[in-house]
Each structure stands twice: as C-alpha cells, then as structure tokens.
Amino acid sequence: MSRKKRWLRRLREIVGKEYLLTDPASLLAYESDALTLFRSQPAAVVLPASEAECIAVVRLLAAEKIPFTARGAGTGLSGGAVVEPGGVVLALSRMQKILTLDPQQGFAVVEPGVVNDDLNREAARWGLRYAPDPSSQTVCTLGGNLGENAGGPHCFKHGMTSQHVLFAKVVTATGKVETWGDAHSVPEDLDLRGFLVGSEGSVAVALQIGLRLIPKPQAIVTLFAAFDSIAGACAAVQSIVAQGLMPVALEVMDQRAIRAVEASVYRCGLPTDAGAILLVDVEGPENQIQEEAEAVEVALQKHRPMKTERAQSPEQRRALWKGRKGAGGAMGRLGPDSYVMDGVVPRSKLVQIMAYVEQVEQETDIPVANLFHAGDGNIHPHFSYDSRDRSQADKVEAAGAKILRKCLELGGSLSGEHGIGLEKEALLQEQFEPQELALMERLRRVFNPEDLLNRGRGLPLGSGCAEAFHRHGGRP
Amino acid sequence: MNPTKVLQPQTAAQARQSLQHCREQGWSVLPRGNGSRLQRHFPSAAPDRWLSSTSMNRILRIQAEDQICEVEAGCSPATLSAALEPYDLELGTCSPGAETGTLGGLFMAPDHSMLHHLWGPPRDQVLGGRWMMADGCEIQSGSQVVKSVAGYDLTRLFLGSRGRLAFCLNLILRLRPVPRNPTWARLDREQLSSWLWGEHRHLAPPRLLFSLSPHEQAWVQWEAEPAPLLGVRIVDPEEGRSALARALETLGQAPGRASFDQSIRTSWLQSGPDESWPMIDWLSSTAACTAPGPPSSLDPSSDQASHWKFSPVTQDSPWLPALAEACAPGFPPFGQRPETEGGS
Structure with missing residues (x-):
C-alpha cells in the first residue's frame, strides 16, 4: 500500500468514510475561497466532527508531514484557505456547537465552525450580541473570523475580532493542545491569544474559542445622507468624528453600488441618483442617542447633502442594513467575476484614496463599485470583470496592486480585515522591511516548525509562492 | 534598587x-x-543592568483628525493627557501611575484600566510600535491605521512580554473623544445592584463605577448627564475626580489584583465585600488586594477558587x-547573561 493510501485510510478511520472527500467533484468546492483568483486542488478534504477527531487528524498529518490548511466556510477574500497542491483541507464546518453561553459573565465558548450569525441569534435571547459583523456573517464561521481578524461595519466603535476573543483552545501544527488567554482576566504573560488572532491559520488550529459578548443597546438610530459625490460623503465622515461623536458604524456606498442594491432583492429605497450615501448607526440609551443623532445630522448638513433621512421603523432600519450587507452579493450582477479589494488609509486620507481609485478605474476601463467602512478608513473597491478574458484579469490584478501601493504611500496598510493570504504576499514586502518579515517567519516557525500548517499563506515565504497556485480561475 | 545600574538612552x-x-x-x-x-x-x-526608556x-x-498619536515609550x-487636552481627545485607558509611570510601562506590564469595559485592556489602544530586539535590530510593528491585518500581530506579542522579547522605543496609540459632559454621583448598595444588573444599566450605562471601601457608597460617572433618576445623588465633579484619584492610587499601590466573576459580585453585594479589597472596579470586575495572591482563607481546590484570577x-x-x-537568534535574550564573556 502506498504511503498516501495509508494516511488516507487512517484519516477515514478517524472521521468516518463519509467525511473524507477525495473524489474530484467533491474537491472542487474546496479549491478556492471566495477569492477565486487562486485555486489549488487538495489531495483530500477531511471534516472532523469533534475536538478529539480534529486533534487526531492534526497529529496524523503532522506525523506524515502532509501540509494542511484549516478552513471554515470558505468565505475569505484573500486566498487564505487555499491549500498547497497535494495538501489536505481540514474543514471545521462540522464543529458547530455553542458550548457555553454565560449571559451573566457576558461570554460564550464556541467550536470554530459556529456561524457568526448563529452565535448572535443565540446571544440575542439574553439581550447580548457578538460585535464583529462581517458582511458574510450569515455564513462565515467564528474560526475563520479568528484566523483573519475579521471586522465589519460595526467595528468602528466596538473593535475587530481581536478585541472580542478572550481565549482559544488550540492544537498546534505539532499536535500540542493548549489554551491561550483567559475568560476572566487580561493575560499578564505572553499574549499568544493576541498573536493567534489574524495569523491566517498558520500558528495553530482553534478547537474552542472564548468570545466576549456585549449588551444589546437600548435604542438604535439609523440614518443616511445622500451626497452628490463620494468626496462629500467622506468629508462628512471626517466632520462627524472631528466633533467627538462616536457612531457605531459609518458606511459609504457609491452610485454603482447603490444602483446594484436597488436592482437586487436587497433593495431598500436608496436614492439611485446620489453619487454616494453615508449610512450611520448611533446606539445607546434612548435619551442620549437622540441628542447624538441630532449632532450627527448637524455635522452632515455642513456638507450639503442632497437628502438626509432617519429610519422610521425597525423594519426600515433592518432593510437599510440588509441593503448594505447584501451589496457585495448584489454587485455580482455587474460582471461574471468580482474582485473585492481591501486596503486601509488613515481616515483623513479617504478623499485622496477614493480619487485615486477613480483614476485607476479610468485608466483600466474596468468598472469599480465602492462600499466601505469609512469610519475606519477601510476601502473595498469591487472590480467587475470577466476572468475568461485574460487581459481583463491581468488589468484587475495590476489595478488592485496600484491601489494598495497608494494606500501604503498614504500611510495605510495592505489589509483592514481580509488578510494577506495569497493575494497580497508579494506586496507585503512593500509594507514591511526585510528584517521584519524575517522575524515574522522565525516566529511562525516556533509554532509551526515544519511549515505544514497553511504553508505559504500570509507571509512571502521564499520567492513567489503564489505562482504555485493557478490564477484567474484557470485549472491545470 | 541601585540607580547606577539603570541605563537611560536618549x-x-x-x-x-x-x-x-x-x-x-x-x-x-x-x-x-x-x-x-x-x-x-x-x-x-x-538583571545586572536595567535599560530604561525614561529619557526617550x-x-x-x-x-x-485621525485620532492617533505617536510617542516615545518613556513619555x-x-x-500625553495634557498635550491631548486642546484636541478634546484622550487615551482610552484609566490606569494607575499616570504621573510616575511611562506609557511603555503601562502597556508592557500591562496594567488594569478602569475603562476596560468600554475600550478593552490598555494594549487594545496600541496600534503599532517601534522596538529594539536584543541584538540591536529595530522592528516596526502594526501601523498608524485603526485596523490592519497585514502580517503577524507583533505588537500584542511584544506588549505581553514585559520587555523580555523587545525594548519598546515608540508607540502609535489610538485616541478617543473625551466625554462631553461627565457627571458624577454616589450610589448605595441597593442602587449599585440596580446599576450593575437592573434596568438602570440600560437606561444610562456608567462610564466608571467603583467603591473605595467595602462600606462606603460607590462612585459612578456617566459620559453625559443621565435623565433624572430617582435616588441618585449628583455630586460636584471635583469630588468624583478626587475619588477616582484615590481609587487609582489604591490600585497602583496594592501588592496584588484580583479578577472575579459574577458570583463573587453577587455575594459581595449581599454580604458586603471582604475588608481585604480596598478598591473595587465593578464594571471590569477587578479589585485591589492587600496581599499578593489569593487570601489565605481561600482554599485553592475549592469551587470558589475557580471564580478568581489573581495577579501578578x-x-x-x-x-x-x-x-x-526567534527575536534575536544567537544573542543572549533580555534578562540573561551572555554565555561567554565578551558576548556573541
């Protein structure tokens, strides 16, 4: 029996025949994450159902020296969950139990395959919520959120995943099981929990995650303002923040995004003649937020909006947010393929970066729609293109790199919430000095000595790792 | 401590x-x-020598406009608070040692923040930093934007290392708007319960809520004046600020800290807290301890012990x-002597 047959048989014994996928049709779904620019066919996909099965799988793969990549729902947008050719995908979507929900202490312990929104629904029964809310929250998993340090519209006030992970029970690439962090106190020793969050699955595999839950607000006011340009909306964001106001979300959508939403099932009555809209959520005690919402409206008026409006009912509020969160999906109608970028600039540079995005759009002649977390300076240009046309795909990739370089030039970062993955590994060398990347590589090797766990993701290891993967949706 | 053993680079x-x-x-x-x-x-x-950041x-x-600042670690x-005043901004922490400590020490240690329930622990306010490794190599971590997931989070790793992985040179910090109209009041024990768990918590969530002695009334601060509430005695802000200063001093001087969970809060509210906890931050569930480690009356194997975490x-x-x-291959780590005289 060949070595490969032997370890596949052992994996089958651990998880059961049904949960080891090796046939090409089943593997197809695991070739890429939501960024289909990068694809690689795994040798197998293994789906453990429990912590014990997951540990046994990791130990076996480590012993056999098989590269492997942990994956949640595959909604990542940077190629972070694409396994090296010949490697194994460790799909954690069957580990979906909420193990503890302690409403008095305000925390939950979950398995990594729990869907973000499922935790929110459960927490809501106790008047609580889990704050990070990526647009994919109805399907993305909390394990994936931890790996990528996921954000979302409401992170402006409440912070990213790293601010909400209290601890994680993990299995390292060598099979060691440990708990990093603590439910009740801030770790005073090495913050390995902090190092784990956002490590793109290359430091350890989470088995359980302890998450902070926060009280649902007594009241929420949602309002939007329509502007004739993106620049007007961005300037209004600056004014709101400069006044010391602290909305929980400050989201901008441009005209192309608005029109895509209004032409889709997510339509919510946005003005399609507006150049951009700014969506603002203010929350808190009833008597205080009215005052704050009025202050926001005063700040908006300084920038001469075409229109401002408050959501008049919880239904309208929900519809507005459904429109915003569905915008990514709605833009699918703009072209056969979509490339969603992720870059960050200091908030004061938003007007400059959006002008540059427009310039790049004109140069490439490929339509770009914009919806972004303006409060955080986190932009998400959506390129709509046809990956079957190689020249279009090349242009999109080059345009993306230009925009990210501009983000760096303006003092920003290559990623606000999608991670580096395969997409940006080459550009990482433009954000960090060689000695900084070398240090990150050495630290990765402390936990992942043979680099079996998510090899080639998140750091530019060697030269051109991404070249090992098939780009532009092409297959061998 | 022998002051001659402290090196103070500029x-x-x-x-x-x-x-x-x-x-x-x-x-x-x-x-x-x-x-x-x-x-x-x-x-x-x-150590044979301390490397202090106080002259930096x-x-x-x-x-x-971006609500950030960059400081040297010895500031x-x-x-920093005084410099931020004209901008109506502040650091999102409320910790002991504001006058005597350094920002590097506050984040590296790390200390308790009474604004933890709002903005997280002190280290959550740090966006990035510049560090020196034991081999003298300089490393920049993080960035100057409020969210970044490029590369590993070296900032958190170094901050939690208490100086054993890196010497902190500079810090990039996130700033928060100062409360518009902070209002202080005092609460008796029955009211305290309502503000912690009852309807009052939602009507006007406190910004600070602490007790200075097991038998005294608790102090509460809101970001803005709450709606008229029955039985709440609004006090002069100066009184509140003075109480806060005493609370931070007590917390700073106490030999230990205890983080406790809900069951302890409940029992204290019913029976009154133990005399050995001279300052209690109710919102972050942290108390100052008169002795380091758990009290002798607490059986470490008991069920009650699982409700506590003690520091340091x-x-x-x-x-x-x-x-x-990994941080400085081949060089003696911070806190350790070189293996052979003359170093690497």
Whole structure:
C-alpha cells in the first residue's frame, strides 16, 4: 500500500468514510475561497466532527508531514484557505456547537465552525450580541473570523475580532493542545491569544474559542445622507468624528453600488441618483442617542447633502442594513467575476484614496463599485470583470496592486480585515522591511516548525509562492 | 534598587550601544520604564543592568483628525493627557501611575484600566510600535491605521512580554473623544445592584463605577448627564475626580489584583465585600488586594477558587525561550547573561 493510501485510510478511520472527500467533484468546492483568483486542488478534504477527531487528524498529518490548511466556510477574500497542491483541507464546518453561553459573565465558548450569525441569534435571547459583523456573517464561521481578524461595519466603535476573543483552545501544527488567554482576566504573560488572532491559520488550529459578548443597546438610530459625490460623503465622515461623536458604524456606498442594491432583492429605497450615501448607526440609551443623532445630522448638513433621512421603523432600519450587507452579493450582477479589494488609509486620507481609485478605474476601463467602512478608513473597491478574458484579469490584478501601493504611500496598510493570504504576499514586502518579515517567519516557525500548517499563506515565504497556485480561475 | 545600574538612552542608537556594551561586559539587561510597576510584575528580577526608556519621552506627533498619536515609550500618561487636552481627545485607558509611570510601562506590564469595559485592556489602544530586539535590530510593528491585518500581530506579542522579547522605543496609540459632559454621583448598595444588573444599566450605562471601601457608597460617572433618576445623588465633579484619584492610587499601590466573576459580585453585594479589597472596579470586575495572591482563607481546590484570577503572574510562558531566540537568534535574550564573556 502506498504511503498516501495509508494516511488516507487512517484519516477515514478517524472521521468516518463519509467525511473524507477525495473524489474530484467533491474537491472542487474546496479549491478556492471566495477569492477565486487562486485555486489549488487538495489531495483530500477531511471534516472532523469533534475536538478529539480534529486533534487526531492534526497529529496524523503532522506525523506524515502532509501540509494542511484549516478552513471554515470558505468565505475569505484573500486566498487564505487555499491549500498547497497535494495538501489536505481540514474543514471545521462540522464543529458547530455553542458550548457555553454565560449571559451573566457576558461570554460564550464556541467550536470554530459556529456561524457568526448563529452565535448572535443565540446571544440575542439574553439581550447580548457578538460585535464583529462581517458582511458574510450569515455564513462565515467564528474560526475563520479568528484566523483573519475579521471586522465589519460595526467595528468602528466596538473593535475587530481581536478585541472580542478572550481565549482559544488550540492544537498546534505539532499536535500540542493548549489554551491561550483567559475568560476572566487580561493575560499578564505572553499574549499568544493576541498573536493567534489574524495569523491566517498558520500558528495553530482553534478547537474552542472564548468570545466576549456585549449588551444589546437600548435604542438604535439609523440614518443616511445622500451626497452628490463620494468626496462629500467622506468629508462628512471626517466632520462627524472631528466633533467627538462616536457612531457605531459609518458606511459609504457609491452610485454603482447603490444602483446594484436597488436592482437586487436587497433593495431598500436608496436614492439611485446620489453619487454616494453615508449610512450611520448611533446606539445607546434612548435619551442620549437622540441628542447624538441630532449632532450627527448637524455635522452632515455642513456638507450639503442632497437628502438626509432617519429610519422610521425597525423594519426600515433592518432593510437599510440588509441593503448594505447584501451589496457585495448584489454587485455580482455587474460582471461574471468580482474582485473585492481591501486596503486601509488613515481616515483623513479617504478623499485622496477614493480619487485615486477613480483614476485607476479610468485608466483600466474596468468598472469599480465602492462600499466601505469609512469610519475606519477601510476601502473595498469591487472590480467587475470577466476572468475568461485574460487581459481583463491581468488589468484587475495590476489595478488592485496600484491601489494598495497608494494606500501604503498614504500611510495605510495592505489589509483592514481580509488578510494577506495569497493575494497580497508579494506586496507585503512593500509594507514591511526585510528584517521584519524575517522575524515574522522565525516566529511562525516556533509554532509551526515544519511549515505544514497553511504553508505559504500570509507571509512571502521564499520567492513567489503564489505562482504555485493557478490564477484567474484557470485549472491545470 | 541601585540607580547606577539603570541605563537611560536618549535615542535608539544609544539604546543599541547600551545593549552592545552590556553584552561585551557579560551583563544581563532587562527593559523597564520608570520602575513604578516593577515590584508587581518583576518582583524577583535582578538583571545586572536595567535599560530604561525614561529619557526617550517625547510626543512625536498628534494626528487629531485621525485620532492617533505617536510617542516615545518613556513619555508619561499624564504628559500625553495634557498635550491631548486642546484636541478634546484622550487615551482610552484609566490606569494607575499616570504621573510616575511611562506609557511603555503601562502597556508592557500591562496594567488594569478602569475603562476596560468600554475600550478593552490598555494594549487594545496600541496600534503599532517601534522596538529594539536584543541584538540591536529595530522592528516596526502594526501601523498608524485603526485596523490592519497585514502580517503577524507583533505588537500584542511584544506588549505581553514585559520587555523580555523587545525594548519598546515608540508607540502609535489610538485616541478617543473625551466625554462631553461627565457627571458624577454616589450610589448605595441597593442602587449599585440596580446599576450593575437592573434596568438602570440600560437606561444610562456608567462610564466608571467603583467603591473605595467595602462600606462606603460607590462612585459612578456617566459620559453625559443621565435623565433624572430617582435616588441618585449628583455630586460636584471635583469630588468624583478626587475619588477616582484615590481609587487609582489604591490600585497602583496594592501588592496584588484580583479578577472575579459574577458570583463573587453577587455575594459581595449581599454580604458586603471582604475588608481585604480596598478598591473595587465593578464594571471590569477587578479589585485591589492587600496581599499578593489569593487570601489565605481561600482554599485553592475549592469551587470558589475557580471564580478568581489573581495577579501578578509569576510563571513564565514555556514558549518564552523559543520566542526570545526567534527575536534575536544567537544573542543572549533580555534578562540573561551572555554565555561567554565578551558576548556573541
């Protein structure tokens, strides 16, 4: 029996025949994450159902020296969950139990395959919520959120995943099981929990995650303002923040995004003649937020909006947010393929970066729609293109790199919430000095000595790792 | 502590020279700020030389429009607060040692923040930093934007290392708007319960809520004046500020801290807290302890013991040696002497 047959048989014994996928049709779904620019066919996909099965799988793969990549729902947008050719995908979507929900202490312990929104629904029964809310929250998993340090519209006030992970029970690439962090106190020793969050699955595999839950607000006011340009909306964001106001979300959508939403099932009555809209959520005690919402409206008026409006009912509020969160999906109608970028600039540079995005759009002649977390300076240009046309795909990739370089030039970062993955590994060398990347590589090797766990993701290891993967949706 | 053993570089170049000199002399060297937290966090540390950041204490920039600033690690929290006043901004922490400690020490130690329930622990306010490794190599971590997931989070790793992985040169910090109309009041025990768990908590969530003595009324601060509430006695803001100063002083001087969970809060509210807890931060569930570690009356194997976490932590992480080697391969880690005289 060949070595490969032997370890596949052992994996089958651990998880059961049904949960080891090796046939090409089943593997197809695991070739890429939501960024289909990068694809690689795994040798197998293994789906453990429990912590014990997951540990046994990791130990076996480590012993056999098989590269492997942990994956949640595959909604990542940077190629972070694409396994090296010949490697194994460790799909954690069957580990979906909420193990503890302690409403008095305000925390939950979950398995990594729990869907973000499922935790929110459960927490809501106790008047609580889990704050990070990526647009994919109805399907993305909390394990994936931890790996990528996921954000979302409401992170402006409440912070990213790293601010909400209290601890994680993990299995390292060598099979060691440990708990990093603590439910009740801030770790005073090495913050390995902090190092784990956002490590793109290359430091350890989470088995359980302890998450902070926060009280649902007594009241929420949602309002939007329509502007004739993106620049007007961005300037209004600056004014709101400069006044010391602290909305929980400050989201901008441009005209192309608005029109895509209004032409889709997510339509919510946005003005399609507006150049951009700014969506603002203010929350808190009833008597205080009215005052704050009025202050926001005063700040908006300084920038001469075409229109401002408050959501008049919880239904309208929900519809507005459904429109915003569905915008990514709605833009699918703009072209056969979509490339969603992720870059960050200091908030004061938003007007400059959006002008540059427009310039790049004109140069490439490929339509770009914009919806972004303006409060955080986190932009998400959506390129709509046809990956079957190689020249279009090349242009999109080059345009993306230009925009990210501009983000760096303006003092920003290559990623606000999608991670580096395969997409940006080459550009990482433009954000960090060689000695900084070398240090990150050495630290990765402390936990992942043979680099079996998510090899080639998140750091530019060697030269051109991404070249090992098939780009532009092409297959061998 | 012998003051002659403290090296106080004014620049990164001087810090590098200091490290090299210590290696050549065969001395162990450990980073620190002004030393105000050493007793709690390094009770038994005795390096041959301390490398202090106190002479690197400039505010490098305040970017008010982006609500960030960059400071040298030796700058004190009080100095930064004063500089931020004209901008109506503040650091999202409320911790002891604002006058005597350094920002580097506050974040490296790390200390408790009474604004933890709003903005998280002190380290959550740090967006990035500049660090010197034990081999003298300089590393920039994080960035100047409020969210970034490019590369590993070296900032959190270094901050939690209490100086054993890196010497902090600069910090990039996130700033928060100051409360518009802070209002202080005092609450008796029955009211305290309602503000912690009852309807009042939602009507007007407190910004600060603490007790200075088990038998005194609790102090509460809101960001803005809440709607008229039955039985709440609004007090002069000066009284509130003075109580807060006493609370922070008590917390700073206490030999230990305890983090406790809901069951402890409940029992205290029913029976009154133990005399050995001279300051209680109710919102972050943290108390000052009159003695380090758990009280002798607490059986560590008891069910009750699981509701407590005591600091300081005295055991090092088993990962520390490997991480220190990764940070400066082949060089003596911070706190350890070179293996052979003359250094690497």
